[in-house]
Every structure is written in structure tokens, then in C-alpha cells.
Amino acid sequence: MTAKSWAYEDFAEGASIDLGAKQVSAAEIVEFATEFDPQPMHLDEEAGKASILGGLAASGWHTCAIFMRMLCDAFLLDSTAQGAPGIDQVKWKKPVLAGDTLTGGTSVLAKRLSKSRPTLGLVTFRSELFNQRGESVFELENTVMFLTRETGA
Numbered sequence: 001m002t003a004k005s006w007a008y009e010d011f012a013e014g015a016s017i018d019l020g021a022k023q024v025s026a027a028e029i030v031e032f033a034t035e036f037d038p039q040p041m042h043l044d045e046e047a048g049k050a051s052i053l054g055g056l057a058a059s060g061w062h063t064c065a066i067f068m069r070m071l072c073d074a075f076l077l078d079s080t081a082q083g084a085p086g087i088d089q090v091k092w093k094k095p096v097l098a099g100d101t102l103t104g105g106t107s108v109l110a111k112r113l114s115k116s117r118p119t120l121g122l123v124t125f126r127s128e129l130f131n132q133r134g135e136s137v138f139e140l141e142n143t144v145m146f147l148t149r150e151t152g153a
Contacts, residue, residue, distance in 0.1 A: 006079035008111070008121030008146040016107045019070040019127070024058055026098035032062040045098070053095040060092040063138050066102065067129060074106075080147035082120065091139040094131065102137065104129035109141070119151045 026045070033042030037059035040047035048056040058066070096102065106127040114120040122143050129138040 004078055004080045006075050006081075006146070008080070008113075008123065008148045011108045011111055011121075011123045011146070013108050013110060016105050017075055019067075019074045019104045019106060019129075021101055021103045022066055022070055023101045024066065024096055024098065026056055029056055029058045029062065029098055032065065033059055037061055048097075054097070055095070056098040057095040058097075060090075063092060063096050063129070064090065064140075066096075067104075067127065067138060067140065070102070070104065070129075071106065071127070076144075080151070082145040082147060084142050084144045085122075086142065088124075088141040088143070089139070092137070093139065094135050094137045096131065096137050100137075101132045102129045103132075104138070113148070114145075119148050121146050121148055 030043055033039065039059070041051040041053050041057055042048070042059045042062075045056045048054070051057075104127065106125045108123060109126050110124040112122055114122060122145055124143045125141065127138075127140045128136055131137050
């Protein structure tokens with residue numbers, strides 16, 4: 001196994017990790033919606049404008065997928081992550097519209113070693129994405145499992 005930069009020990013409560021930036025195009029909104037959430041406001045600009053969303057808007061599930069990609073690119077793919085037991089909360093606070101540029105970060109809320117598997121640590125994160133106007137569009141809290149350095153990771 002190749003050594004990974006981020007193991008359980010590398011996360012400190014209160015620490016923040018920048019997730020970079022991602023511009024959301026109309027084409028990707030329509031592509032995602034066509035396959036996974038074919039509601040009119042995610043497929044057509046005019047239907048989006050006529051809705052309470054105010055324009056062609058990414059599905060909330062698309063926003064989750066964008067967040068996951070940003071998280072992977074920022075550090076998760078270079079870590080000992082073993083998956084997550086679930087999501088504690090997700091909030092779609094404002095529409096993500098075609099042309100928006102999302103930025104954000106994640107903060108470590110808590111961490112603890114597993115009682116049953118002492119080479120596995122659980123790290124709880126609170127993540128948030130903002131649009132180019134600085135408006136919060138997405139929040140998520142969840143726990144991710146990471147191997148410790150002791151495992152040889």
C-alpha cells in the first residue's frame with residue numbers, strides 16, 4: 001500500500017481545510033439532472049426562471065456530488081479514508097445556479113479512536129460551500145473513518 005499523506009493523526013479539532021473552487025456549468029447541471037433528478041428546474045433555463053429557484057439550478061444531489069469531488073481533490077484521495085458511516089445533516093441553503101463558482105472548506109469538529117478497532121479513527125467534519133457572492137449554499141456534517149499511521153498507512 002502506498003503511503004498516504006492524511007491519516008487519522010493528522011486531523012486536529014478546530015482545524016480547517018480549504019476545498020478550492022469549482023465553476024458549475026449549465027451543461028453539467030442538465031447532464032446530472034437528465035440522469036438522476038429530471039425535474040424541470042434542473043433541465044431547462046426557462047423552467048428554472050419560472051420556479052422559486054430563479055434560474056437553471058443544480059439539483060441538491062448534484063451539489064452533494066460536487067462537494068464530494070471537491071473533498072476528494074482537496075485531501076480525501078490522498079488519505080487513509082475508509083468511508084463514512086453516514087451523514088448527520090445536509091442543508092441546501094440557496095440554489096446553485098448555472099455559472100456559479102463554488103468555494104468552501106471543511107472543519108474538524110471532533111475525533112476519536114474506534115473502541116472495537118483501535119487502528120481506525122473517526123473524524124467528524126462540518127463542511128460549507130459558498131457561491132461567488134459569498135452566500136452559503138450548502139452545509140454538511142458527517143463522520144469519516146481513517147486508518148491510523150500504526151496500520152502502516
